[in-house]
Amino acid sequence: MKYKLNYRRWLVIILYLVALHSFLVGLMLIFMPMSVFSFFGFDIINRFFPSQGGVFHFVMCVAYIFGVIWIDKCSGFIIFSITAKFIATVYLLTYYFFINDIWMVLLSGLVDFIMGIAILWSLIGFRKEKIINEQNS
Secondary structure, eight states: OOOOOOHHHHHHHHHHHHHHHHHHHHHHHHHSOGGGGGGGTOOOSOSHHHHHHHHHHHHHHHHHHHHHHTTTTOOHHHHHHHHHHHHHHHHHHHHHHHTOOOHHHHHHHHHHHHHHHHHHHHHHHHHHHHHHHHHHO
16 A cells, blocks of 8 residues: 655645744844844844844744645645745855855755745645545545
8 A cells, every 4th residue: 555645734734834933033033132143143233133034034924824724725825935935045045155154044045945845845745636636526
């Protein structure tokens, strides 16, 4: 008997994990002491931009959760999520290689790429499953 992946379940799990990641990064950006930013390669003299980045991560967290809530009706938030991850990847890797080689920027770019690939992989599988299930019913 061949094992069959449940791509819908994987898509939900991945989107929740990505949402959790964004929520935790948002909390860190808002509440982390300014002195800790230097460990990650950043010199912060004002809390505004880290806080703004934290709020942005909260907004993205909501978008990922909407992707789960409307998974069967609308894939717009999921496609937006994939697009956001790949735009972030290009931006972060470009910044790292051409502007400033901060290790956390490289790590963030690679992690965003992996998350984008995971969402894309599970969405493609989910859509194929949906087509097969519709043809069999």
